[in-house]
Amino acid sequence: MDVSLRPNAPIDIWNPDWNDPFDPTVEAGDEFAELVAAVRAVQEAFTRSRPDPAAAAGIAGTLRSVAQRLEELEVGEDDQIAGHRWDLAGRGQALAPPLHIDAVTETTARGRVTVGRFHAGRYAMNGGVTPLIFDEIMARLANDSGRPWARTAYLNVNFRAPAPLDVELRVEAEYLRQDGRKRFMRGTMYHGDVLVADADGLWVELKPEQTLNISEGGDV
Numbered sequence: 070m071d072v073s074l075r076p077n078a079p080i081d082i083w084n085p086d087w088n089d090p091f092d093p094t095v096e097a098g099d100e101f102a103e104l105v106a107a108v109r110a111v112q113e114a115f116t117r118s119r120p121d122p123a124a125a126a127g128i129a130g131t132l133r134s135v136a137q138r139l140e141e142l143e144v145g146e147d148d149q150i151a152g153h154r155w156d157l158a159g160r161g162q163a164l165a166p167p168l169h170i171d172a173v174t175e176t177t178a179r180g181r182v183t184v185g186r187f188h189a190g191r192y193a194m195n196g197g198v199t200p201l202i203f204d205e206i207m208a209r210l211a212n213d214s215g216r217p218w219a220r221t222a223y224l225n226v227n228f229r230a231p232a233p234l235d236v237e238l239r240v241e242a243e244y245l246r247q248d249g250r251k252r253f254m255r256g257t258m259y260h261g262d263v264l265v266a267d268a269d270g271l272w273v274e275l276k277p278e279q280t281l282n283i284s285e286g287g288d289v
């Protein structure tokens with residue numbers, strides 16, 4: 070993964086090693102992983118805090134200077150690291166719930182996620198976060214095993230029980246069937262033996278004239 074440590078190095082959106090089991094440890098010297106962890110720590114600590122006005126003003130100033138420093142390092146979307154580190158939870162995208170994908174086969178994917186108050190509604194996972202997690206693991210399976218690119222057409226989520234915070238949840242995806250360009254997927258999320266949510270999704274394979282980069286002429 071040293072490619073992501075070199076400034077301005079091109080980064081493949083698709084890592085051929087992405088089927089490797091996820092290694093939850095942050096390797097020594099993996100500065101980008103440390104940075105993602107730090108951003109996540111800020112998000113969680115901010116959510117849990119109640120700063121007085123003076124503290125809020127001081128912290129805002131500090132964060133503004135951090136943002137300014139990062140803006141100086143801006144690159145195009147294909148070259149950014151966030152979202153492209155397949156070995157990191159949530160692909161290194163700090164907003165995304167930290168989903169660890171443990172295994173992907175041709176027809177199944179398995180992962181786990183623990184969310185804190187940053188991703189909470191009220192004392193449980195926010196109802197918008199659950200679909201984010203399903204979209205991540207189901208899209209990953211839909212696009213695995215050399216299949217051509219497909220985008221989410223629909224994702225229907227059933228919330229069966231409140232998903233607790235600060236405990237590990239198990240997330241699974243299953244490739245149900247294919248019908249032409251349509252790929253039908255199912256997802257489940259468990260806390261222990263309790264099914265907290267399930268989802269049905271359709272991914273539709275992109276036609277040659279549809280590109281992933283819609284700002285460069287794709288008609289999707």
Ligand SMILES: CCCCCCCCCCCCCC(=O)SCCNC(=O)CCNC(=O)[C@H](O)C(C)(C)COP(=O)(O)OP(=O)(O)OC[C@H]1O[C@@H](n2cnc3c(N)ncnc32)[C@H](O)[C@@H]1OP(=O)(O)O
Binds near residue numbers: 250
């Ligand atoms: C980003 C997360 C990444 C996670 C990691 C994994 C890597 C991912 C990498 C990133 C990847 C990027 C991931 C993202 O960014 S996913 C981002 C969210 N998704 C989108 O932005 C997709 C927006 N929609 C579209 O682009 C088009 O509508 C698509 C391409 C989906 C289909 O439009 P298209 O014009 O091409 O298709 P068609 O109209 O000829 O229809 C074809 C067939 O499909 C059936 N149909 C269509 N829609 C629905 C529906 N809603 N319910 C039921 N059925 C539906 C339709 O009836 C027909 O069936 P049939 O008549 O043939 O039987």
